[in-house]
Amino acid sequence: MGAFLTRRRGRRGPDVTDVLTYAYLTLGVVVMFGPVAWLVLSSFKSQAGLVEFPPALLPTAPATVEVPGYDAPLPLYDVTLGDGTTARLAQVRRVGLEAQMVDPDDPGEVLRVPVQDRKEVRALSFQTANYTEPLRRFSFLTYLKNSVVVTVTATLITLVINSMAAFALAKYRFRGRNAVFVAILSTLMIPLSVVLVPVYLVVTQVGWVNDLWGVIIPGAATPTGVFLLRQYMLTIPDELIDAARMDGASEWRIYWQVVLPLAAPALAVLAIFSVMWRWNDFLWPLIVLTRSEYFTLQVGLNAFQGELNVQWHYVLAMTVLTLLPITLVFSFLQRFITTGIASTGVKG
Amino acid sequence: MEARAGGRGPSAVLARAAGAVYGVAMSALGLVVEPLQRLLGVKRMPWVFLLPNLLIFGVFVLFPVFLNAYVSLTGGTELFPRDRPFVGLENYRRLFDCLDLGDPNTCVEDRFWRAVRNTAQFVVLQVGGMVAISLLTALVLNRRIRFRAFFRSVYFYPVLLSPVVVALVWKWVLQRDGVLNALLVWVGLEPVNFLLDGRWAMAWVVIVSIWAHMGFYTLILLAGLQSIPAELYDAAAIDGAGGWRSFRNVTLPLLMPTMMVVLVLAVIRAVQTFDEVYVLTGGGPGTATMMIVQYIYQTGFATQVQRFGLAAAASVLLGLVLLVATLVQLRIGRGTEGHLA
Numbered sequence: 001m002g003a004f005l006t007r008r009r010g011r012r013g014p015d016v017t018d019v020l021t022y023a024y025l026t027l028g029v030v031v032m033f034g035p036v037a038w039l040v041l042s043s044f045k046s047q048a049g050l051v052e053f054p055p056a057l058l059p060t061a062p063a064t065v066e067v068p069g070y071d072a073p074l075p076l077y078d079v080t081l082g083d084g085t086t087a088r089l090a091q092v093r094r095v096g097l098e099a100q101m102v103d104p105d106d107p108g109e110v111l112r113v114p115v116q117d118r119k120e121v122r123a124l125s126f127q128t129a130n131y132t133e134p135l136r137r138f139s140f141l142t143y144l145k146n147s148v149v150v151t152v153t154a155t156l157i158t159l160v161i162n163s164m165a166a167f168a169l170a171k172y173r174f175r176g177r178n179a180v181f182v183a184i185l186s187t188l189m190i191p192l193s194v195v196l197v198p199v200y201l202v203v204t205q206v207g208w209v210n211d212l213w214g215v216i217i218p219g220a221a222t223p224t225g226v227f228l229l230r231q232y233m234l235t236i237p238d239e240l241i242d243a244a245r246m247d248g249a250s251e252w253r254i255y256w257q258v259v260l261p262l263a264a265p266a267l268a269v270l271a272i273f274s275v276m277w278r279w280n281d282f283l284w285p286l287i288v289l290t291r292s293e294y295f296t297l298q299v300g301l302n303a304f305q306g307e308l309n310v311q312w313h314y315v316l317a318m319t320v321l322t323l324l325p326i327t328l329v330f331s332f333l334q335r336f337i338t339t340g341i342a343s344t345g346v347k348g
Numbered sequence: 349m350e351a352r353a354g355g356r357g358p359s360a361v362l363a364r365a366a367g368a369v370y371g372v373a374m375s376a377l378g379l380v381v382e383p384l385q386r387l388l389g390v391k392r393m394p395w396v397f398l399l400p401n402l403l404i405f406g407v408f409v410l411f412p413v414f415l416n417a418y419v420s421l422t423g424g425t426e427l428f429p430r431d432r433p434f435v436g437l438e439n440y441r442r443l444f445d446c447l448d449l450g451d452p453n454t455c456v457e458d459r460f461w462r463a464v465r466n467t468a469q470f471v472v473l474q475v476g477g478m479v480a481i482s483l484l485t486a487l488v489l490n491r492r493i494r495f496r497a498f499f500r501s502v503y504f505y506p507v508l509l510s511p512v513v514v515a516l517v518w519k520w521v522l523q524r525d526g527v528l529n530a531l532l533v534w535v536g537l538e539p540v541n542f543l544l545d546g547r548w549a550m551a552w553v554v555i556v557s558i559w560a561h562m563g564f565y566t567l568i569l570l571a572g573l574q575s576i577p578a579e580l581y582d583a584a585a586i587d588g589a590g591g592w593r594s595f596r597n598v599t600l601p602l603l604m605p606t607m608m609v610v611l612v613l614a615v616i617r618a619v620q621t622f623d624e625v626y627v628l629t630g631g632g633p634g635t636a637t638m639m640i641v642q643y644i645y646q647t648g649f650a651t652q653v654q655r656f657g658l659a660a661a662a663s664v665l666l667g668l669v670l671l672v673a674t675l676v677q678l679r680i681g682r683g684t685e686g687h688l689a
Contacts, residue, residue, distance in 0.1 A: 017491075024488050025499050031559070032502050035517045036509075038527055042520060054530035160377075165401035168394035180398060187409050193620045193641045194667040197419055197648050197660045198412035201427060221405035251393045252381040256374040280510035282623040283641070287649050298512045302627055305516060312520070319516045326508050334501040337508075341564070342571040 036323070043316035044126040050312050061125035065090050065104045077101065077118040079111075088121065089113070127313065131321070134304075134314035140321055142293060143300035146212060147279060150296055154216040155274040158225055159267055165221075166229035166263075167255050171241060181230075184223045192219060192284055200287055214288040215296070219277070225270045232266035233259060269340045279326060297322050416667075420660035425653055432657070439661035460662060462635045463643040470554060470639065471618040478558045478565060478614060479607070485562065486569035500570070504563035514560045515627035519543070522552055543629055546636035553625050553637045560624060561617070565610050572606030573599070616673050619666070640666055 042050065044059040064073035067090050074090035079101060081087055089101040092110065099118055101111045169181055192199060199218055208214030236259060244254045260267070282298045289295055295303065301322050305315045330337065384396050415429070420439055422432035447454035452461035489500055506514065521528050522542040529539035542548045576599065584594040622641035625631070631638030631646075640662065648659030 021488055021491055021493060024484075025493070025502075028485070028499065029502050032505060032563075035521050035559075036505075039517045039520055051525060053525040054533060055525070055527055161400040161404065164397040168397035172394035172397075174391070174394045177394070180402070183410065184405065187405075187413070190409065190413060190667065190670070191620055193622065193644070194663050194670065195409070195412040195416050196644060196663060197656050198415035199408055200649075201415065201419070201429070202407060202412060204427060217404060218408040221401045221409065223405075223409075226401065250378070250382050251385055251390060251397075252374075252378045255397070256370075256378075276508060280508075282511055283645065287645070298510050301512050301516070305627075315516065316520060319513055323509055323513045326510070327505075330501075330505065330508050334504070335497055338497070338500050338504050338567055342567045 039316060040320055043130055043313075043320045044128070045130075045313065046125070046127050047313050049127075050316075056122075058124055059126055060122040061127075063121040063123035067102060067104050067107050069107055074102075074104075076104075076121040078121055079113050079118045081113075081117075089118075091118070130313045130317035134311075134318060138300065138304045138314070138318050139292070140297075140300075140318065143295050143297045144325070146294060147297040150212055150215050150281075150285075151275055151278040153212075154220060154278045155271055157216065157220045158222060158274045159271060161221060162225035162270065163229050163260060163263065163267065164255065165226050166233055167259055169226070170230045170233035171236075171238070171259065184226050187223050196283075196287065203288060209288055210291050210294050211288075212294060215281070215285050218284070219281075222274075225274070228270055229263060229266050232263050236262050265340075268336075272337055272340050413667075416660050417664060419656055420664050421657070423657050425655065427654075427656065435657070439657045442658065443661055443665070457658070459635060459638065460640075460643055463638050463640045466550070466636070466638055467619060467621070467640045469550065470557075470621060470637075471615060473554045474557050474618045474621075475611065475614045477554065478562050479611060481558060482562045482565040482569055482610070483607075485566045486573055489566070489570050490573045500567070503566050506560045507563040509560065511560070511623035512627050514556065515624045518552070518556045518559075519628055544633050546633055549629050549633060549637050553629060556628060557618075557621065557624055561614075565614060568610055569603070569606060572603050576602045612673060612676060616670055619669060619673070 041057065041059060042055075045056075046059070046061050049056065049059060049061065063076040065076050066073050070092065074092060077089055077091055077099075079087055079089045087103065089111065090104050090107075092100045092102055094100070094115065097115050099113050099115050101113050101118070102109070103111075165184075169177060203209060203214045203218065206214075208217070240258055240262075241254055244258050249257070280298065281296070282302070285296045285299045286302070289299055292300065292303065301318060304318055381396060385393055388396065419429060419432070421434060421436060422429060423435040423438060424432045426432050443457050443460055445456040446452075446461065449455075449461075452458045452465060455461045485503055489496060489503075493499065509517075520526060523529075524539070524541050524544075528542070532539055540548060542552055580598050580602070581594055584598050589597060620641055621639050622645065625637055625639055626642055626645075629637045631642050644659045644662050644666070647655050647662065
C-alpha cells in the first residue's frame with residue numbers, strides 16, 4: 001500500500017504494487033479508449049447489425065457467394081446433413097420449412113434441407129455506405145470548414161490581442177494600469193454561460209446572428225489568456241527592451257521582434273487552450289448560428305442526431321468523422337500538448 | 349532549431365515559411381501602429397496595445413455583466429431593453445415564489461428549482477468522484493512506469509473530444525440494446541434502460557462527465573506531484589517513514605495547494621455543466637438531469653415565448669454562485685502562495 005502511494009525508489013524486482021499499477025493502467029486504456037473504439041467499430045455495421053442484441057463485436061453481414069447459373073449472389077449457410085456431417089451450402093430459395101440449397105463448387109444438384117438444420121454464415125463486412133450516404137444531408141465539409149475558420153481565426157485574434165494587452169500590462173508603467181488589470185482579473189470567472197442574454201443582445205445589435213464573427217469575437221478577449229501571458233512576460237528582462245529601444249526600434253517592433261518570440265512557450269499553451277475551447281464550443285454557436293450553412297461541426301452533429309434519432313448507422317459514422325480531425329492532431333502532438341498544459345499548472 | 353542551424357528538411361522549410369508569414373503580417377500591422385507612436389508619443393503606447401483587447405472585453409464581457417443585471421429587472425418578450433418594460437424584482441420574485449423552498453413541486457418556476465437541485469447533486473458527485481479518481485491516477489502515473497507519456501495521453505484523450513461527441517459515444521454504449529446491457533446480460537443480470545430511468549440517468553451523467561474531464565485534472569495533479577523534491581522523500585525515509593507515512597506527511601501537504609486549485613476549478617466548471625448532459629439526456633427523463641445552464645438556455649432561447657428577463661435573473665444568481673467560488677479560490681490562492689514558491 002505504502003509503496004503504491006509514493007514513487008518507488010528501490011530497484012528490486014517487480015512486486016505486487018507493480019502488478020496493481022499495470023492492472024490499473026490497462027483498465028484505464030479499456031475505459032478511456034473502449035467506448036470510442038466501440039463507436040468506430042459500430043459505425044461500420046449495417047442497419048440490421050446495429051439492432052442486433054447482444055451486439056457482435058465486429059461489423060459482419062450475411063456472407064454470399066456467386067454461383068454459376070444464378071444471377072444474384074446466394075447467401076451461404078452451414079448445414080448439418082442427414083449423416084451428421086456439415087457442409088457449407090448456398091441457398092437458392094426457401095419454401096416453407098424447407099430450403100433448396102446447392103453446393104457452390106458443384107451447383108448441378110439441388111438439395112432439400114429442413115430450415116432448422118442450417119445456420120447463416122457471417123463474414124466481416126464494412127458498410128462504407130454509412131459514411132458516403134448521409135453526406136448529402138450532413139454537409140460535413142461545410143461544417144468542417146466553418147469549424148476550422150472559427151478555430152483558426154479566433155485563435156489568431158486571441159493570441160494577437162491578448163499578447164498585446166499582456167505586453168502593455170507587463171512592460172509599461174502608466175496610470176490606470178492596475179485598474180485595467182483588476183478589471184480584467186475580476187471577470188476571470190465570468191463565463192459566457194452567465195451573460196448569455198446580454199451578449200446575444202449585443203451580437204444581434206451588431207448584426208452577427210448567423211455570422212461566424214458572432215462566434216469568433218465575443219470570446220476573443222479571454223482574461224485567462226491575458227493573465228497567463230502577462231505572468232510569463234514579467235520574467236523577460238527589461239534590459240532587452242531597453243537595448244532595443246536604444247537601437248531605435250519602435251514599440252511595435254519591440255513587441256513582435258523581442259518580446260513575442262521570447263514568450264513563445266506561453267503563447268503555445270494559450271494556442272492549445274484556444275483551439276480546444278473553440279473547436280469544442282457548443283452552447284454559444286448553438287445560440288448564434290441557426291442556419292445550417294453556418295453550423296460548426298458540433299452544432300451540425302447535434303442537429304443531425306436530433307433529426308435522425310433512429311438512424312444510428314448514419315449518426316455513428318458522422319460522429320466518427322467529427323472526432324477524426326482532433327484525434328489525428330492529438331496523436332501527432334500529444335506529448336507537446338500534455339506537457340504544455342502540465343507546465344502551466346492550473347490556468348484552466 | 350533546424351531552421352536556425354540552416355537545416356534543409358521539410359520541417360525547416362515549414363518553420364522558415366511560418367517565420368516569413370509572421371514577419372510580413374506583423375510588419376503590416378506595424379503600418380497601422382507605428383504612425384500612432386509618432387502621433388501619440390511613447391507614453392500613450394500601452395493604451396494602443398490595450399485597445400483591441402479592451403474594446404472586445406468591454407463590449408462582450410464588461411458591458412453584458414451590467415446589461416444582464418438590467419435585463420433581469422425587465423419583463424415582456426422583446427429582445428432589446430428599450431422595448432422591455434421595467435418590472436423591478438418581479439423575475440426574482442417569480443423564481444423564489446415557493447410555498448416551501450425545499451420542495452420544487454410547490455414553486456411557480458419548479459423547473460428552476462429542480463435544475464438547482466440537480467446541479468447541486470451533480471457538483472458534489474462529479475467533483476468528489478473526479479478529484480478522487482484524478483488523484484489516484486496521478487499517483488499511479490507518478491510511479492516508475494514504462495510508457496508514462498503514452499498512459500498520460502490515454503487519460504487525456506477524452507478531454508479533447510467535443511461534448512457532443514462524448515455524449516453520442518456514451519449514448520451508443522448506454523442505449524437499451526447497447527454493449528453495456530449486453531455485458532449485463534452476459535453476466536446474468538437484467539438489462540437496464542439507463543438513460544430513461546431518472547436515478548440511472550443522473551449516475552451516468554456524472555460518470556460520463558468524470559470520464560470526459562478527469563484527464564485534465566490528472567495532468568495538473570501529476571505536475572504537482574512531480575514538483576515535490578525527491579530529497580524530501582529521502583529525508584522521510586532516513587527518518588524511518590514508510591510509504592504510507594511519507595504519503596501522509598510529505599505528498600499530501602505539499603500537494604494541497606494544487607489540490608485546492610483543482611477542486612475550485614472543477615467546482616466552477618461543474619456548476620456550469622451543460623453540453624454533454626444536454627446531448628446525452630436532453631435533461632431527461634423528465635427533468636431528472638436538467639442543469640441550471642440548460643434552464644437558462646431553454647427559458648431564454650429554446651421556447652416559443654422567450655423569457656429573457658427570467659433567464660437573465662437566473663443567470664445573475666448563477667453568477668453570484670460562481671463569484672463566491674472565485675473568491676474562495678483567491679483566498680486559498682493567497683494563503684498557499686508561499687508553498688508554491
